Amino acid sequence: MTEISQNRAPRRFRFERHASTLLLLAAIALYVILLLALGQVRFLTLDNLVAILGRSITLGITAIGQTFAILVASIDLSVASVISAAAVVTSVMMNGDPAMMVPAIAAVLALGAAIGLVNGLVITKLEVNPLIATLGMSLIIQGVLSYYYNNFAGNVPVEFQIFAYGAWGIVPYSLLFMFALAGLAWFVLRFTRFGSDIYSVGGNKDAARLAGIKTARVVIGAHVICSLCAAIAGIYLASRLRSGAPWIGAEGVYDLESIAVVVIGGTVLAGGRGGIWGTMAGVIIFSLIDSIFNVAGVDAFVKQVLRGIIIVAAVAFYAARSQRPVA
Amino acid sequence: MTEQSLSRPETRKRRLPQINPVYVLVVALILAIIVMNPAFGEPTGYMNFLKRVAALAILSAGALYVIVSGGFDLSVGSIMTLTVIGSSMLASNDPNSTYWIIPLMLGIGLVIGLVNGLVVSYLKVPSLIATLGMMITLNGVAFMWSGGAPRGYLPDTFRFFGRYNITDVPLIGILPIAVICLVVFGATLWWGMHRTNFGRMLHAAGDNPQAARLAGVPVQRVRISAFVVSALTAVLAGIILGGRAGVSVNIGSGFELQAITAAVIGGAQLLGGRGSVPAAIAGALALEAIFTLLNLLGLAQPVRLVVQGLILIGAVAFATYQRKRAGR
Numbered sequence: 001m002t003e004i005s006q007n008r009a010p011r012r013f014r015f016e017r018h019a020s021t022l023l024l025l026a027a028i029a030l031y032v033i034l035l036l037a038l039g040q041v042r043f044l045t046l047d048n049l050v051a052i053l054g055r056s057i058t059l060g061i062t063a064i065g066q067t068f069a070i071l072v073a074s075i076d077l078s079v080a081s082v083i084s085a086a087a088v089v090t091s092v093m094m095n096g097d098p099a100m101m102v103p104a105i106a107a108v109l110a111l112g113a114a115i116g117l118v119n120g121l122v123i124t125k126l127e128v129n130p131l132i133a134t135l136g137m138s139l140i141i142q143g144v145l146s147y148y149y150n151n152f153a154g155n156v157p158v159e160f161q162i163f164a165y166g167a168w169g170i171v172p173y174s175l176l177f178m179f180a181l182a183g184l185a186w187f188v189l190r191f192t193r194f195g196s197d198i199y200s201v202g203g204n205k206d207a208a209r210l211a212g213i214k215t216a217r218v219v220i221g222a223h224v225i226c227s228l229c230a231a232i233a234g235i236y237l238a239s240r241l242r243s244g245a246p247w248i249g250a251e252g253v254y255d256l257e258s259i260a261v262v263v264i265g266g267t268v269l270a271g272g273r274g275g276i277w278g279t280m281a282g283v284i285i286f287s288l289i290d291s292i293f294n295v296a297g298v299d300a301f302v303k304q305v306l307r308g309i310i311i312v313a314a315v316a317f318y319a320a321r322s323q324r325p326v327a
Numbered sequence: 328m329t330e331q332s333l334s335r336p337e338t339r340k341r342r343l344p345q346i347n348p349v350y351v352l353v354v355a356l357i358l359a360i361i362v363m364n365p366a367f368g369e370p371t372g373y374m375n376f377l378k379r380v381a382a383l384a385i386l387s388a389g390a391l392y393v394i395v396s397g398g399f400d401l402s403v404g405s406i407m408t409l410t411v412i413g414s415s416m417l418a419s420n421d422p423n424s425t426y427w428i429i430p431l432m433l434g435i436g437l438v439i440g441l442v443n444g445l446v447v448s449y450l451k452v453p454s455l456i457a458t459l460g461m462m463i464t465l466n467g468v469a470f471m472w473s474g475g476a477p478r479g480y481l482p483d484t485f486r487f488f489g490r491y492n493i494t495d496v497p498l499i500g501i502l503p504i505a506v507i508c509l510v511v512f513g514a515t516l517w518w519g520m521h522r523t524n525f526g527r528m529l530h531a532a533g534d535n536p537q538a539a540r541l542a543g544v545p546v547q548r549v550r551i552s553a554f555v556v557s558a559l560t561a562v563l564a565g566i567i568l569g570g571r572a573g574v575s576v577n578i579g580s581g582f583e584l585q586a587i588t589a590a591v592i593g594g595a596q597l598l599g600g601r602g603s604v605p606a607a608i609a610g611a612l613a614l615e616a617i618f619t620l621l622n623l624l625g626l627a628q629p630v631r632l633v634v635q636g637l638i639l640i641g642a643v644a645f646a647t648y649q650r651k652r653a654g655r
Contacts, residue, residue: 129597304467
């Protein structure tokens, strides 16, 4: 399946490389035209731009992790459950006590890493299809979580809400954090051995193994990063909502949306090609679409219908030109 | 380690007749339930069990078509929801409406399946994403249609298929209509998968699409048909489920994964090429039997999710292990 994607003409890459930028510009243009047409010029300010970006921090952080999973030709459908679990554990452990902030964050990060480790081990050692492995993991996490909690549980101290609500000038800390994380991810992918291994394994696993790369370790590493990012997104969400509930991840459809955002950003689902900045462009495109819906006053249910269609259309935009049949 | 374990158990196993382990599993689970709850051995006990499992069993047999063709269909749960909500909205308590509502719903199912298939085959969107997108969209449509809270209820003529029992049947006492539906649709789906040219092409297309195409199989059309079959069975399952359980906004949620789990327990190979309709139905029986056992053990609803997740991963890991041992 993956072998065939190798012998494509190199000329084709150009479009894929610039497509996310083009889509981003198109989304911005559409937004500005809509505002001008409706005479809502008061939205054309820097403050509003920051507000638009600030709405998709959870998606952004999750998508950074998902980029790693998809780059190694895997996928992670458990991120939504991990987000819920992380948010609930954060708010229950802190329970209003500022002294518990550090232990809670450490525990949640450990939990995220452990989940990613199990995902990676099941995929590489038991050779379970990643879709099924992470789907199964998602069911398990969701089951455990809703066994213990069925509503908002615990609450985070006011000090911790600074993560979501604090700002440096007009720029929220969380937005800076997201871009810092993206920068770190870019650095890892671009300049480290692990990063180049990720591209090799995603591009052609057998070739990577023959070249002496321990492919299983790379896949496991990518899944640990993916679950860690989802856990961080859950921590952020707990800070923003001031508490965690077992359904907040599933309600945000973060599993599907993070995949869609990564694909819109030009990362190929078959693995091996793409990058972080494309993903960030995808995140911004999604928040712009959301803002367009808000400005245009689209009904919540209609919005859900349009979102489903847009996600599929966005994936189709890239996939339609591929020659091979898909699963 | 592998060399040792390869030679001996293999020769021993070969003598046993090749039965799909799922049938053994079902028998064992049913016996366990009967031991824990002797009333289950009575006709009313197991007939009610079959009645409860009918919707899932039909759904898994339909989902198997997509799995054998090499894809996933995650939209079936939302199709069930849409069927139940749409029917209750349209029926407005008129018993005669059933006769046009059911064909209309099947028509809607046909269109949904066609869209799924076309998006996967021609736009090359991976089926998982395409059908997840369809799931979000259809749940939104169901909400839009009902305005968030469904009004009206299903007339008895509609609920006939899921709720009604024929009483005074010799030997077994009661015979739910849902069980008759299960037998009829199960047999039809078995025939389509295992006794027709279409079924063979489905297996070929799922096993190796390139080879199938070169051998003259219209791969795209076969895969689109698989999505249509899956969507139509989802409508049928929705009708039966709605008849049994009544109207609620998230009645179908979770069924998509249960159907895939059932097919996988029945030995279906994910990403295509292998699967059996009777085994998928047996897989549904096994899954429902496990849920019944969990209930008898007094375990809460969320435990079901955990067990389902473990089974899903375990069954696929087991199948991979077996295939590797058999040298693929």
